[in-house]
Amino acid sequence: MAIKIKDVAQAAEVSIATVSYVLNNSAPVSNETRRRVLDAVERLGYRPNITARNLKASETRMIGYAWHNVLPGETNAVLDRFIYQMALAAEANRYHVLTFTQSPDDPVATYDELIRTSRVDGFILAGTDRNDERIRRLIDLDFPFAAFGRSNAEWDFPYVDVDGKVGICMAVEHLLTLGHRRIACLAWPSGSLNGDARFDGYLQAMRQAGIVPKPTWIARIGNVVRDGFEAARRLMALPAHERPTAIVSLSDVMAIGAMSYLDTNGFRVGADVAVTGFDDDPMAGYLRPPLTSLHQPIDEIAVKVIEMLMVVLNDQPIPDQNILVQPTLMIRGSSNYPFSE
């Protein structure tokens, strides 16, 4: 098999303990002996067995991360990039990432399992929601974790989140500046944390501009292209004086659906009807026309989340455990023509 510490000890003609001391710098060793040990280590290509070390230290140097559900034909570019950056940040701290899948019906089960079999030292959570069972459970067990996303306000846990409310606010204000007044909103059914926050941004920006959004402007739909398409159809079917001239979508996916309807039905996106999205999908800039969207600083978020978890793992108090980062509005062709009636 692999070289073990015993082999090194033999080769260097010292005891096993001495080798360990040299390697971990955990006890004084004479220069002569140290040299002999390091020499043997080098010559034999010895690397300590992680499993044994972990057993002794009762840690695993593993961070668990649950995949979002990837449905066929669906992608979540933002989260994909998040995982990658997170893995990178974790490795910089000598941790590895264990990616697992969570069953939709009992998400907590897998977390429990990983904890009880001591597979991981901590978790990173994403796609959090209100009353998130996973968070409740982890707080309960006092098990280390950090989240990308908020949950119930009364729960005290470390997270980084994107300020969706402010983001949508910016999008609406941008459209107002262009001259739009009748601005529709493609939103998810109310109840989701993220969705409600973003939708709040729409309401607030409109209120500040002194505009009362008509109920017909608000589409509550699922986060799929098809629904965006259908919603746009309904919006464009409104009588002329009520028909929106701009559509703010809470996600790129729905925005793409809307653009698709507009484009195939004689509305020039960007000129006749402005459209904005959220997430800044890597493809957004290459759509026809390119889609205005809100960009989340994912790399920064990944690094911050890992940073937080590292602090928790060291039993240290977290200086600032609730971070809200701002998205950036990427203005593109789908919304860059000044508008007036």
Place this chain on the structure above:
Amino acid sequence: MAIKIKDVAQAAEVSIATVSYVLNNSAPVSNETRRRVLDAVERLGYRPNITARNLKASETRMIGYAWHNVLPGETNAVLDRFIYQMALAAEANRYHVLTFTQSPDDPVATYDELIRTSRVDGFILAGTDRNDERIRRLIDLDFPFAAFGRSNAEWDFPYVDVDGKVGICMAVEHLLTLGHRRIACLAWPSGSLNGDARFDGYLQAMRQAGIVPKPTWIARIGNVVRDGFEAARRLMALPAHERPTAIVSLSDVMAIGAMSYLDTNGFRVGADVAVTGFDDDPMAGYLRPPLTSLHQPIDEIAVKVIEMLMVVLNDQPIPDQNILVQPTLMIRGSSNYPFSE
């Protein structure tokens, strides 16, 4: 800390060994004793410590998978889905996936490290290429792995791959059927395994149709949207009798670039110029017009690759260790108008 086998033994008033025997069914135990043990296990909520078990068994029940390099603003929907499905398949076999990042300059280093510290029992490789150092190394070390993708023909290792040559062949034949004769190809610089195979498909299909492709029809470009855009510009600038009426792209990304150029310069994609891609990006169906592309059966591939690795890990001979699956041509608006001059 957590409940250990000792606690269970105490609670059930038997020896540690007996508990282990009951749990692993590895020795005869009387029904009475078995009941007592299982009872205690249930009551205490005992789960064996994986690290200790792994140390004893000298296995980790972990499979290593290296992230493809995710550049900012880039995604690889196909591989993302592959990882997810792979994790799912691995878990069905009581394995977990350790996702790590490989440094571009020394990809083999991380593999070595994970092996020598016994972090993983085997690897799944993706994004393989000719003379792939990682494969060479793993074969050398006789370390278990299976790959999504081929490499040097003389190397004997388990893989599943998509038949890119046949795929592109199908795309070209589809265009020929529509009536196209002047068919251009957006290809990568020669040298990559996948790229050369796909390109071969183009050449072969053209040859079979008795057409000699003009050198000006062949664009050797990078796998980015921008390059596809520029290549389309050059193709459309050719004199009328030489200008292609269809463009076969070896990837969706380049195809999208080409579509973008055509659309913004008065060429109607699908009607004036047909375009096809490869990979069937989840967004492909929602582009304007929807992009004809070759779909890879990723889910099936992920399951097969894991299946192979499981066999290797059990030291069994692999019945059929080289699998080539066929892509499916998804015909959409970017190429569905009969064409004639």
Place this chain on the structure above:
DNA sequence: ACAACTGGCTTAAACGTTTAATTATGCGTG
């Protein structure tokens, strides 16, 4: 009636580390 087996349990060694406790050595000090 005694050896040989067998079922059902326990004891203890092993996996490869880390580290507390211990020992050996040389040195300055009273």
Place this chain on the structure above:
DNA sequence: CACGCATAATTAAACGTTTAAGCCAGTTGT
């Protein structure tokens, strides 16, 4: 010159499992 005291090494216990080996009582075969 013995004493205590650093210093540098070793020995052995521990982490939580699995499992080979051992033990005992009861049964079977000759």
